Amino acid sequence: MDRTVTYSRPIANPLHAILLAFPVALYPAALLSDVTYYNTAEIQWSNFSSWLLVGANFFAGLVLAWAVVGLFIGRARHSKGRGLSYLGVVAVMFVAGVVNSFQHARDGWHSVETLGLVLSLVCTVLALVAAFLAHGSAHSAEKRA
Amino acid sequence: MIRTAPLILALAISVSACQDSSDPSLDQTGARPELPAQNDTLIPAMEIPTPEGWGNELPNVPDGFTVTAIASDLKVPRQMLILPNGDILVAEGSGGNAPALRPKDIIAGLIKKRGKSPVEGGDRITLLRDSDGDGQTDLQTTFIDGLDAPYGLAFVDGTLYVANQGNLVSFEYTEGATSIAGQGTELTKLPDRINHHWTKAMTASADGSKLYVGIGSNSNVGERGMDVEENRAVVWEIDRESGASRIYASGLRNPTALAINPWTDQLWSVVNERDELGPQLVPDYLTSVREGGFYGWPYSYYGQNVDPRIRPQRLDLVRQAIVPDYALGSHVAALGLDFTNNGGLGGVFDQGAFVGQHGSWNRSDPSGYKVVFVPFRNGRPSGEPIDLLSGFLKDGHARGRPVGVTYDPERRVLLVADDVSNTVWRVAPRYAPPTAGERSTEQTEREPAPSTD
Numbered sequence: 001m002d003r004t005v006t007y008s009r010p011i012a013n014p015l016h017a018i019l020l021a022f023p024v025a026l027y028p029a030a031l032l033s034d035v036t037y038y039n040t041a042e043i044q045w046s047n048f049s050s051w052l053l054v055g056a057n058f059f060a061g062l063v064l065a066w067a068v069v070g071l072f073i074g075r076a077r078h079s080k081g082r083g084l085s086y087l088g089v090v091a092v093m094f095v096a097g098v099v100n101s102f103q104h105a106r107d108g109w110h111s112v113e114t115l116g117l118v119l120s121l122v123c124t125v126l127a128l129v130a131a132f133l134a135h136g137s138a139h140s141a142e143k144r145a
Numbered sequence: 146m147i148r149t150a151p152l153i154l155a156l157a158i159s160v161s162a163c164q165d166s167s168d169p170s171l172d173q174t175g176a177r178p179e180l181p182a183q184n185d186t187l188i189p190a191m192e193i194p195t196p197e198g199w200g201n202e203l204p205n206v207p208d209g210f211t212v213t214a215i216a217s218d219l220k221v222p223r224q225m226l227i228l229p230n231g232d233i234l235v236a237e238g239s240g241g242n243a244p245a246l247r248p249k250d251i252i253a254g255l256i257k258k259r260g261k262s263p264v265e266g267g268d269r270i271t272l273l274r275d276s277d278g279d280g281q282t283d284l285q286t287t288f289i290d291g292l293d294a295p296y297g298l299a300f301v302d303g304t305l306y307v308a309n310q311g312n313l314v315s316f317e318y319t320e321g322a323t324s325i326a327g328q329g330t331e332l333t334k335l336p337d338r339i340n341h342h343w344t345k346a347m348t349a350s351a352d353g354s355k356l357y358v359g360i361g362s363n364s365n366v367g368e369r370g371m372d373v374e375e376n377r378a379v380v381w382e383i384d385r386e387s388g389a390s391r392i393y394a395s396g397l398r399n400p401t402a403l404a405i406n407p408w409t410d411q412l413w414s415v416v417n418e419r420d421e422l423g424p425q426l427v428p429d430y431l432t433s434v435r436e437g438g439f440y441g442w443p444y445s446y447y448g449q450n451v452d453p454r455i456r457p458q459r460l461d462l463v464r465q466a467i468v469p470d471y472a473l474g475s476h477v478a479a480l481g482l483d484f485t486n487n488g489g490l491g492g493v494f495d496q497g498a499f500v501g502q503h504g505s506w507n508r509s510d511p512s513g514y515k516v517v518f519v520p521f522r523n524g525r526p527s528g529e530p531i532d533l534l535s536g537f538l539k540d541g542h543a544r545g546r547p548v549g550v551t552y553d554p555e556r557r558v559l560l561v562a563d564d565v566s567n568t569v570w571r572v573a574p575r576y577a578p579p580t581a582g583e584r585s586t587e588q589t590e591r592e593p594a595p596s597t598d
Contacts, residue, residue: 041456043370050247102187105249107368107421108443108454110185 016066020134022059023093023127026052030100031120034112046111049120050104056123057101060094063130067091086133093126166190167424167510174428174530178472180447184423185454190509193260196565197542204545205536209492209575212534215275215282215560216569220267222562223344224402224481224549225569226298226305230320231555233273235562235569239266240294240310240343246369257506260543262565268292270307272323273569280558280571289316289325297347297403299356301385308345308358311337313383332356333388336376339363342417344480348403349385351410356383357393357434359400359414366419367443367455378442380414380434396440396466402482402549404498406433408524415479415500416469418446424508425475431482431500431519431526432469441466471526476505477513481550481561484521490557491578493531497521499559500530501547504537514538516547516561516572534561534572545570 030052037045067087071080100119104111171179206212216222219237226234245251272288275281289295289307297308305316307329314329335345335358342361349356362378363369380400382393399417406413412434418427419442427446439462441448443455448468451458473479481501489495497520502513516534519526537545545563552559558573 043368047247050249054248099187101248105247105252106185106187106454107364107366109456110454111368 016063016070017134019059019063019066020127020131023056023063023097023123024131026056026059027093027097027120027123027127030056031117031124034117034120037112038117041109043108046104049112049116050101053097053101053104053120056127057094057097060090060097060127064090064094082133086130089126089130089133093123093130096122096126167508169510171425173425173474174472176471176526178428178447180427180450181423181425183426183453185421186423189421189507190424191256191506192509192511193256193506194504194511194514194538194541194543195259196262197539197544199544199566202536202539202544204534204570205532206534206572207532210490210533211573211575213280213571213573214568215280215571216271216273216285217567219271219562219567219569220264220269221262221564222271222548222567222569223296223564224298224346225551225560225562226300227551227553227555227560228300228318231275231553232323233551233553233560233569234288234298234305235271235273236292236295236298236307236549237267237269237271238292238294238296238310240296241340242343243339243341243363260504260506260546260565262567264567266294268294270295270298274323280556280573284323286323288323289329291328294343296344297358299347299349301349301353301356306332306347306349306356306385308335308347310340310343310345311335313345313347313356313358313388332385333383333390335381336360339369339373341369342377342399344399344401346401346403346414348405348412350412351405354385356385357381357403357412358383358390359397359403361399361401361417362442364443365421366452371443374443380412393436394434394438394440396438396442396444396462397434398442400434401480402501403434404482404484406521406524407484407486408521409433411524413482413484413498415473415482416440417478417480418475419443419452420476420507422452424510428472428475429477429479429502430469431471431473431479431498432467435467438467439465440469447472471519473500473502473517473519473530474512476507478503478505479513480548481516483550483552483559485552486554487557488578489552490533490559490572491574493520494518494533495578498526499533499550499552501550501561503546503548503564504543511538514543514546516550516559533559534570537563 030049033045033048103116270289274284276283294310299306313332316329341363346359358381363373379395380393383390400414444459445463480503504514505512514537517530520528545566549562561570
């Protein structure tokens with residue numbers, strides 16, 4: 001007799017969740033300090049952003065590696081679609097974060113400007129999307145004989 | 146999500162495509178250098194020629210000149226001074242204690258370090274003596290030890306002045322001495338907070354009553370905030386008796402060598418301009434330093450060219466910014482300056498300024514890495530720079546990097562400190578050139594004599 005088994009659990013295990021917590025916290029923090037620099041031209045806010053981005057990028061890199069590996073051996077292997085979406089979001093977030101670090105390495109007013117603000121915003125949004133994908137419940141159905 | 150792959154690729158390509166190259170047709174030397182549009186790329190163009198030994202080779206000199214090493218195994222030689230008895234002093238050291246304020250500072254520090262000598266700075270002054278006048282060094286000995294990144298040297302009325310990275314000290318000198326003990330007498334402190342640009346270039350005024358000290362900026366273009374730029378990017382005038390100091394001129398990003406123009410008695414400086422606006426911005430320059438003058442940094446360069454990286458802008462200061470006298474080329478890193486006297490090295494090198502160029506990092510086609518001669522007429526630069534000592538680069542490696550240049554009017558030779566091969570080079574005409582008094586058209590136009598060595 002055929003029966004359908006439905007799984008429903010997040011794709012991220014606790015350690016993965018902790019790694020992802022850093023980009024989720026640090027990219028929005030960088031965005032806020034960027035906005036403050038933009039409004040005050042007080043260079044220390046740009047310096048804060050630089051370090052926040054380094055921290056965020058470091059953990060985003062680890063999360064990206066985990067997302068790749070997870071496609072094959074983790075919980076996400078049972079929900080390939082969600083796993084691939086997650087990988088894509090994390091990959092774009094990481095690349096945008098690294099580019100943003102280079103942007104913030106420019107001197108003075110050029111360290112933020114429109115490009116820096118946009119990239120910080122993109123990273124912030126993608127970090128939140130990644131968190132929803134990782135922590136939301138994945139539904140997968142499989143027919144068993 | 147495979148469709149994100151092209152996006153990632155596009156981002157990666159756009160990052161690498163931000164490198165840009167130089168336009169060799171731009172003339173960036175002389176009174177009116179051609180300035181291209183600003184190009185503050187995401188990743189600045191970089192090329193760091195790494196050190197390599199000379200082997201049996203020597204730097205290149207023009208026909209009719211010789212070059213010899215008169216001191217080796219120094220510990221990062223920078224600037225030199227010739228004492229009245231002909232002894233040569235060489236200041237050795239490496240300063241700066243700027244903390245990494247951004248992740249970039251750590252990475253940029255590691256990259257630039259690749260182009261430097263691995264030898265630790267000596268924090269001392271070495272004396273070189275040529276007892277028999279054959280041009281060779283007969284005695285190389287430590288003259289003063291225990292200094293703190295000494296750079297600028299001056300000698301007035303039997304007193305030696307040494308500009309450490311944090312103070313200006315004096316030593317009483319006895320004719321013929323080969324060493325002086327102690328730390329000297331402090332005449333004044335010098336600005337040393339952060340010391341991003343740590344070198345304290347120095348020269349004495351023509352009448353000997355004042356000392357001028359060049360104090361470089363604490364950043365490329367104010368990116369550490371302007372609070373730390375107080376008393377930076379300036380030339381101080383220091384009273385030799387009292388030690389009292391005042392700002393003589395400002396807006397000079399990094400005045401790395403000072404000298405008195407012998408025809409006008411005016412203070413001149415070579416200045417290292419800002420980076421990361423492209424491979425051909427901003428040209429370093431040679432300029433007379435006007436009392437009370439403002440030369441632009443950080444708000445503008447080469448007069449009224451506004452630098453957008455500094456906020457808030459100061460258009461009131463930009464309007465006052467003086468255009469420097471003579472461009473030396475972008476990123477050449479001029480670190481040495483001295484004027485001819487007494488007919489110079491003869492021929493085309495009879496009247497003018499010698500400029501030591503440490504060499505670039507911020508362009509893919511290295512510039513500098515040589516000593517040039519800027520001809521002067523009537524006390525002003527006149528004509529294109531002429532290479533005097535070159536060949537420091539070979540196959541992408543730096544065999545040496547020129548720093549201080551010192552003209553010896555008694556012996557009619559030029560000394561060049563090299564802080565990568567830790568050498569002092571001596572450039573001399575093969576045959577004694579005529580002095581200024583006996584110069585004649587026939588003599589200056591004669592062919593170089595055939596080589597004998």
